[in-house]
Amino acid sequence: MKALVVEDLVVRYGDFEAVRGASFGVEAGEVFGLLGPNGAGKTSIMRVLTTLLKPAGGRAWILGHEVGAEPATARRLIGYVPQALSADGSLTGRENAMLFARLHGVARQDRGRRVDQMLELMDIAAAADRLVRSYSGGMVRRLEIACALLNRPRLLLLDEPTIGLDPVARRAVWRHLAEMRAETGLTMLVTTHLMEEAEEQCQRVAVMSAGEIRAEGSPVELRAALGAGGGTLEDVFVSLTADAQARGGEFHDIGRTRRTARRLG
Amino acid sequence: MVEAIPALTARQVAVSYIGTVVAMAQAEIHKAGRERSVLVARAAQPLLWLLVFGSAVSRVRELGTEEVPYKAFLVPGVLAQSVLFVAIFSGMAIIWERDLGITQRVLVAPAFRSAVILGKAASAAMRAVIQVAVVLAVVAVLRIPLEWSVLGVVGSLIAVLLGATMLSALSMVIASMVRSREQFMGLGQLVTLPLLFASNALYSVEIMPGWLQVVARFNPLTYLVEMLRQLLVGVGPDRLLLDAAVLIGGIVVTVAIASRTFPRRVL
Numbered sequence A: 001m002k003a004l005v006v007e008d009l010v011v012r013y014g015d016f017e018a019v020r021g022a023s024f025g026v027e028a029g030e031v032f033g034l035l036g037p038n039g040a041g042k043t044s045i046m047r048v049l050t051t052l053l054k055p056a057g058g059r060a061w062i063l064g065h066e067v068g069a070e071p072a073t074a075r076r077l078i079g080y081v082p083q084a085l086s087a088d089g090s091l092t093g094r095e096n097a098m099l100f101a102r103l104h105g106v107a108r109q110d111r112g113r114r115v116d117q118m119l120e121l122m123d124i125a126a127a128a129d130r131l132v133r134s135y136s137g138g139m140v141r142r143l144e145i146a147c148a149l150l151n152r153p154r155l156l157l158l159d160e161p162t163i164g165l166d167p168v169a170r171r172a173v174w175r176h177l178a179e180m181r182a183e184t185g186l187t188m189l190v191t192t193h194l195m196e197e198a199e200e201q202c203q204r205v206a207v208m209s210a211g212e213i214r215a216e217g218s219p220v221e222l223r224a225a226l227g228a229g230g231g232t233l234e235d236v237f238v239s240l241t242a243d244a245q246a247r248g249g250e251f252h253d254i255g256r257t258r259r260t261a262r263r264l265g
Numbered sequence B: 001m002v003e004a005i006p007a008l009t010a011r012q013v014a015v016s017y018i019g020t021v022v023a024m025a026q027a028e029i030h031k032a033g034r035e036r037s038v039l040v041a042r043a044a045q046p047l048l049w050l051l052v053f054g055s056a057v058s059r060v061r062e063l064g065t066e067e068v069p070y071k072a073f074l075v076p077g078v079l080a081q082s083v084l085f086v087a088i089f090s091g092m093a094i095i096w097e098r099d100l101g102i103t104q105r106v107l108v109a110p111a112f113r114s115a116v117i118l119g120k121a122a123s124a125a126m127r128a129v130i131q132v133a134v135v136l137a138v139v140a141v142l143r144i145p146l147e148w149s150v151l152g153v154v155g156s157l158i159a160v161l162l163g164a165t166m167l168s169a170l171s172m173v174i175a176s177m178v179r180s181r182e183q184f185m186g187l188g189q190l191v192t193l194p195l196l197f198a199s200n201a202l203y204s205v206e207i208m209p210g211w212l213q214v215v216a217r218f219n220p221l222t223y224l225v226e227m228l229r230q231l232l233v234g235v236g237p238d239r240l241l242l243d244a245a246v247l248i249g250g251i252v253v254t255v256a257i258a259s260r261t262f263p264r265r266v267l
Helices: A042-049 A071-077 A093-103 A108-121 A137-149 A167-184 A195-201 A219-225 A233-244 A251-264 B010-033 B036-041 B044-057 B070-088 B091-100 B102-108 B113-141 B150-175 B181-197 B210-218 B220-232 B240-266
Strands: A002-013 A016-027 A031-035 A057-062 A078-081 A155-159 A187-192 A204-209 A212-217
Touching: A002 A042, A002 A187, A016 A031, A016 A042, A016 A057, A016 A187, A016 A204, A031 A042, A031 A195, A042 A057, A042 A155, A042 A187, A071 A078, A078 A137, A078 B102, A093 A108, A093 A137, A093 B010, A108 A137, A108 A167, A137 A155, A137 A167, A167 A195, A187 A195, A195 A233, A204 A219, A204 A233, A212 A219, A212 A233, A219 A233, B010 B036, B010 B113, B036 B113, B044 B070, B044 B113, B070 B113, B070 B150, B070 B181, B070 B220, B091 B102, B091 B150, B091 B181, B102 B113, B113 B150, B113 B240, B150 B181, B150 B220, B150 B240, B181 B220, B220 B240
Parallel strands: A016 A212, A031 A187, A031 A204, A078 A155, A155 A187
Antiparallel strands: A002 A016, A002 A057, A204 A212
């Protein structure tokens, strides 16, 4: 069964068409990477899937539930880690997690235990009672992932989860995600523009550019499709998206990305 | 194949709604607890109004306040004014959180948006209540002649809670109309002073020109002041239930508007 189906999705901001008829599917239990340069439309797709944005056309189903028709159900099925750092710096890690447990309606008797369990899983239990302001970028990310897992989602949406992190912190994030997946088999949709990350972590990827899906398949398949030379996934990426580089990354997007990177220090 | 997701029962909906309000409010209270000195320091401004403005203006005649000493008349007005300023600028935090991405994640949670708004507004109101309690304590020490009673004090704290919740929700409506903090400051200023001057906070409605009296009738701040003055000074029209109903109605309207406008600007 497919955990996620996206069909002919169109997203417009005024006259600007950010996503122009994107279609792809994610199998249950899979880690699926949505790749593309800045401005390709990855975050717009995330916004539709998280019910923050109504698409101008097309539809998406999460475990068979149409996001547009059943936004409340969709929100109960997903865990979401946005690109911007969204943990509240003026609360402790535990307070952040407790807030999300309550917003997600985790029953009172399970709340404390589930929060402890997730903080443990993401290896921030020792810092749980410190203000998040004092966390490193990698710790904040892991806290956000812990928060996103509190409601036992069926689909985890990660928008550029390692943006702005140094290699050590990046590895730690992925290691903890892998451990979590080994336990839960959770389906994940990840956007990134780091090719080696996609190659290592994703079973399948779709390459987006200028609002369109240019290719979909396993990293091995995509490399093979490029033909001779045994190119890397990065070569695939560049060849598929070269035409869009001029257009890519509106000022607004870049500003947002830099802001996130700066906060991660 | 569609995996069936059980619908929520009415009871689960109610529990979830209240849970969200409490969760949002509690998070804010955690934050407020870490800046206690700010809460107390904020009480300085209304006290200055009372002691400096009040001392000077109490020499003026024909404020329509002759039933009681002007300073006593002014106490409820100054309390309401401090509530107004705290509440109207509480929306600033929303803009900050929106820029950081905190808001987006809250909106993606399967929680009622109006409950999120109400929780945030109620927690801003808690700050206003603390501030008012501090000012009242100083007023007691200064022996400004109010009609002290337990009922009056408790009632006025409830009135402040209602008024501040409404004004904070109004502040969130304003926050969802603007793009930047600078715009918010500008618009906030634009709203606060007319609300203050077209109310009975500093002088009685009777001395206003006719058109302004009409404006004052539609000004929610008037009803908060009316409540406080009745409870603390014992003057003015005795219609506490009507006043409270107006404030509660105001909460319903502002929260409803804010929960529609608030998610729009998050992208």
